[in-house]
Amino acid sequence: MTASVTAARPPSDITKRSLPASLIIHALLIAASLLMLYPLLWMVSASVRPETEIFSSTSLIPSSIDFSSYARGWVGLDVSFGRFFWNSLVISLLVVTGNVIACSLTAFAFARLRFVGRNFWFAIMLGTLMIPYHVTLIPQYVLFLDLGWVNTILPLVVPKFLASDAFFIFLMVQFFRGIPRELDEAAMMDGCSAWRIYWKIMLPLSLPVLATAAIFSFIWTWDDFFGPLIYLNDMNTYTIQLGLRTFVDSTSASDWGGLFAMSTLTLVPVFFFFLFFQRLLIEGIATTGMKR
Amino acid sequence: MSNAMRTPAGAISVESYQGAVAEGRFRRLWNANAPGYLFLLPWLIGFFGLTLGPALISLYLSFTDFDMIQSPRWVGAANYVRIATADPKFSAAMHVTLTYVVLSVPFKLTFALLVAMALNRGLRGLPIYRAIFYLPSLLGGSVAIAVLWRQLFASDGLINAALAQIGIEGPSWISHPNYSIYTLVALSVWQFGSPMIIFLAGLRQIPQDMYEAASLDGASKFRQFYKITLPLLTPVIFFNAVVQTIDAFKAFTPAFIISGGTGGPINSTLFYTLYLYQEAFGNFRMGYASALAWILVVIIAIFTAFSFLTSRYWVHYDD
Numbered sequence: 001m002t003a004s005v006t007a008a009r010p011p012s013d014i015t016k017r018s019l020p021a022s023l024i025i026h027a028l029l030i031a032a033s034l035l036m037l038y039p040l041l042w043m044v045s046a047s048v049r050p051e052t053e054i055f056s057s058t059s060l061i062p063s064s065i066d067f068s069s070y071a072r073g074w075v076g077l078d079v080s081f082g083r084f085f086w087n088s089l090v091i092s093l094l095v096v097t098g099n100v101i102a103c104s105l106t107a108f109a110f111a112r113l114r115f116v117g118r119n120f121w122f123a124i125m126l127g128t129l130m131i132p133y134h135v136t137l138i139p140q141y142v143l144f145l146d147l148g149w150v151n152t153i154l155p156l157v158v159p160k161f162l163a164s165d166a167f168f169i170f171l172m173v174q175f176f177r178g179i180p181r182e183l184d185e186a187a188m189m190d191g192c193s194a195w196r197i198y199w200k201i202m203l204p205l206s207l208p209v210l211a212t213a214a215i216f217s218f219i220w221t222w223d224d225f226f227g228p229l230i231y232l233n234d235m236n237t238y239t240i241q242l243g244l245r246t247f248v249d250s251t252s253a254s255d256w257g258g259l260f261a262m263s264t265l266t267l268v269p270v271f272f273f274f275l276f277f278q279r280l281l282i283e284g285i286a287t288t289g290m291k292r
Numbered sequence: 293m294s295n296a297m298r299t300p301a302g303a304i305s306v307e308s309y310q311g312a313v314a315e316g317r318f319r320r321l322w323n324a325n326a327p328g329y330l331f332l333l334p335w336l337i338g339f340f341g342l343t344l345g346p347a348l349i350s351l352y353l354s355f356t357d358f359d360m361i362q363s364p365r366w367v368g369a370a371n372y373v374r375i376a377t378a379d380p381k382f383s384a385a386m387h388v389t390l391t392y393v394v395l396s397v398p399f400k401l402t403f404a405l406l407v408a409m410a411l412n413r414g415l416r417g418l419p420i421y422r423a424i425f426y427l428p429s430l431l432g433g434s435v436a437i438a439v440l441w442r443q444l445f446a447s448d449g450l451i452n453a454a455l456a457q458i459g460i461e462g463p464s465w466i467s468h469p470n471y472s473i474y475t476l477v478a479l480s481v482w483q484f485g486s487p488m489i490i491f492l493a494g495l496r497q498i499p500q501d502m503y504e505a506a507s508l509d510g511a512s513k514f515r516q517f518y519k520i521t522l523p524l525l526t527p528v529i530f531f532n533a534v535v536q537t538i539d540a541f542k543a544f545t546p547a548f549i550i551s552g553g554t555g556g557p558i559n560s561t562l563f564y565t566l567y568l569y570q571e572a573f574g575n576f577r578m579g580y581a582s583a584l585a586w587i588l589v590v591i592i593a594i595f596t597a598f599s600f601l602t603s604r605y606w607v608h609y610d611d
Contacts, residue, residue, distance in 0.1 A: 032407070033424045036482070040431070042450060043440050058453050106335040115328025116321075125335070128343055132542055132592060134585040138353060138578050139346035142360070152450070156441055162338025195328035223434040225545045230573060236352055241435045243490060245549060248439055256443075263436035274430055277491075278423055281430070285486050286493040 040267075047261040054256050058259060070265070073258030076247055079235045084243035091153050091228075091239060092221040099168050099217040100162030100210055106163045107172030108198045112184060122173075129166045141230060155231045156224075160217075168213040171288050175209035176202060212284040215277045219270050240266045354583035359576050374465060382584070384559040385567040391473055392563065393540040396480035401532055404421070404484040408491035410519070422489070429485030438549035442466060445475040459528035466550060469560035476561060479546050487532040492530035495521070526607040534599050541592055544569070 046054050047069055059141070074081050089151040109115075110122050144155040163169060183205075184197045192200075203210070228239040238246065244266055247259060274281065311593050329336070354371055356364035375382050411421055431437050447464035455462040465471045498521065506516050544565040547555065555562030555570070568588070572581035 022413075022415070025413065025415065029407075029410060029415075029421050033421060036424055036428060039428070039440055039444055039450075039482075043436075058450055058457075069607065094481050102334045102338075105331045109331035113328040113331060115325040118328060121332065121336075124339065128339065129342070130538075130592075130596070131347070132538075132585075133587060134542075134565065135350055135589055136343055136346035137350075137585065138572055138582050139349035140342060141572075142349075142578070143346070145360075159338060159342050161334060162340050162342060194331065198331070214307055219430065220433070223431075225433070225435055225548070226569075229548075233568045243332035248435075248549065249552065259439065260443075263439050266434060266436045267431055270431055270434070271427075274423075274427060278419075282422065282426065282489055285426075285489045289486075289490050289531055 002111040004110050044264050047264045048259065049257065051257045054260075057216065068256075069257030071217070072255060073247070073265075076255065076258050076262070077235070077243065079243070081240070081243055081265065083236065084238050084240045085204065085265075087153070087237060088222055088240040091156050091220050094153070094157045095160045095221040096214045096217045097161075098157060099165055100160050100214050102163035102214060103165060103168040104172055104206070104210065105198070106169045107176055108202055110169070111173045111176035112197070112202070113194060123170060125166055125215055129170065137230075144231065145241040150231055151234050152231075153237070156221075156227050165204065167288065168217070171213060171284065172206070172209055174287065175206055179205050208283075210282065211277070212280045214271055215280060216284060219273055222266075222269060334464060350582045350585060350590060353579050354586050356579040357577075358579040358582075360578055361576075364579060367579070371580050372587075374450060374580075375587060380492070380560065381559065381567055385555075385562045385564045388555075388560065388562050389541060389564040392480070392543065393537055395474075396477045396540055397536045399477070400484045400536060401487055401529070403481060404488035404532070405491050405525075407484070408488045409493055411488075412492060412495040420478065421429075425488055426485035427465060429483040432479075432483040433545055435545065435549055438546045439474065441479050444549045445478075467557055469556075469558040472551075472557060472560045475552065476543075476546055480540065480543070483596065487536060490528060490532055491525070494525050498524045523608050530599070530603050530607045534596060537595060537599075538592055541588065541595075562565045 042058075043062050045060045045062055048067060049064045050064060050066050051069070053063060058146055106125070110118065110125070120210075140155070141150075147154075149158075179202065181245050183201055185190075187197050187201060223241065224239075225241045225245070228242050229245075232238055232242060235243075235246070244262055247262055353364055355366060355368060357367050358364040370467050407425055411418055411425075413494075415421070428437075436583035446452075447462075447467065449465075451465065452462035463471055465475050502524075503516055506520060510517065542565055543563055547561045547563040547566050548569075551557075551561045551566075553566075553570075555566050564584075565588075568581050568584045571577045571584060
């Protein structure tokens with residue numbers, strides 16, 4: 001029976017395995033998976049434990065389930081976590097919009113249009129992938145301060161509308177190049193403008209790559225700590241990550257339940273994106289080697 | 293019309309030829325190139341306004357004293373001289389960062405490769421395993437994970453509770469300067485999922501019949517790994533090593549959260565980027581911080597160039 005199952009699969013196994021060998025591999029992988037997940041599961045379980053029980057056991061199963069940590073944590077600061085969630089959501093959605101629009105425009109030009117200097121600019125664009133953001137950080141900060149944008153979401157959002165995430169441009173160029181050229185050449189013959197080709201042909205055919213970029217944009221922005229740390233100083237403008245950090249500082253060693261409850265909450269959106277879009281995320285990583 | 297005589301190849305009608313002349317060279321250049329540049333416009337504005345411009349300004353600032361209140365004062369190479377000769381925090385940060393890079397990257401890549409190889413055997417449940425191993429990488433950058441990690445390695449945390457069960461008294465990992473960096477290395481290694489997925493993609497590319505042939509010739513598993521898998525995977529190993537190393541140089545959030553922004557105890561988790569942040573936004577020494585940023589760029593550039601130069605001795609591209 002095992003033999004027929006193996007034969008039916010693509011030949012990705014290295015040699016013919018015996019049943020025990022396969023069991024050992026599974027046992028090892030399951031053990032490793034549990035080890036990987038244990039800290040995360042422990043955090044979730046700590047968030048629903050009665051406060052007195054949090055550090056008393058390494059077990060994952062609480063003796064009773066108690067959601068009061070969530071209620072306490074939610075209002076644990078002067079500004080509630082609802083505000084932080086809302087701020088993070090607004091910033092993340094705007095960043096997604098900016099990245100998808102601006103990066104697809106740029107990628108379309110590089111992948112499909114002919115113009116003088118295209119290769120030059122493309123090389124420059126690839127070069128910007130390698131520059132650490134620390135180099136531009138300080139002048140950008142001074143610029144945004146002069147513009148009066150500090151303590152607003154603008155420094156975090158506006159650059160994305162100027163295609164500042166070269167990763168996504170690169171990802172989209174790779175995808176656009178895979179779309180048959182005949183499509184837009186025929187459209188061009190029929191007098192279609194570049195804009196119509198972009199809007200009516202390229203974008204509808206590129207939904208998988210646009211979705212991948214959108215999902216990564218969302219997750220990275222949601223998780224971003226450094227940008228908000230620098231640009232947002234007023235607690236009313238804080239994102240969820242800054243809110244959580246403030247909560248850590250203000251409650252350290254007192255309200256662990258609340259801390260783990262709020263930590264869990266900040267991970268929930270990312271986790272659900274992961275659950276639903278796993279395939280896109282993994283393909284995105286495999287094709288471009290995106291960081292993290 | 294006399295112009296009709298010179299109509300090339302007869303393909304273009306007299307009317308359109310005249311039209312082209314009337315439009316002029318500029319018009320034709322414009323028509324050929326304008327769409328491309330219009331589509332590039334947002335990126336071009338971003339590139340000049342947010343990348344090239346700031347990079348040049350930052351280079352200038354690195355030769356000045358600048359506190360954001362008074363205008364920058366030119367000090368020549370003084371910032372660089374001080375960094376190189378008289379800044380113990382710089383040497384500490386450099387030491388911490390290099391330790392982190394040298395420890396975390398090889399471990400992370402080794403785990404990633406081992407797990408990828410275990411998964412690349414036509415196992416049942418591959419998508420589930422892959423997802424589980426990738427999840428920590430995806431959550432990795434967030435504050436919650438750093439908070440969790442700080443708790444795991446606290447002196448009364450889970451790691452020590454587990455150690456106590458087997459009769460070992462663990463140190464206070466986070467607050468002891470000899471151990472604190474290892475907790476951060478462990479966090480980084482835990483997030484081996486994304487290089488693992490790239491390794492998996494690379495392993496898929498290796499033709500199966502090479503292993504079959506080697507098997508028939510009686511080559512052991514180890515020999516097959518050493519003679520087939522490893523050489524054919526070198527381009528992927530190279531890619532992962534470069535990307536992960538650059539990322540490790542830029543690590544920030546975990547060290548910031550776990551040390552409460554201080555880089556302590558005794559600068560033992562003072563990552564380079566954390567020091568840069570302290571100088572720029574804690575002490576408002578913007579000129580000095582700019583110099584630090586440029587040194588980071590140079591270090592990353594030297595490392596990358598070195599990797600590419602040595603790669604031709606160990607990276608095999610078959611095609």
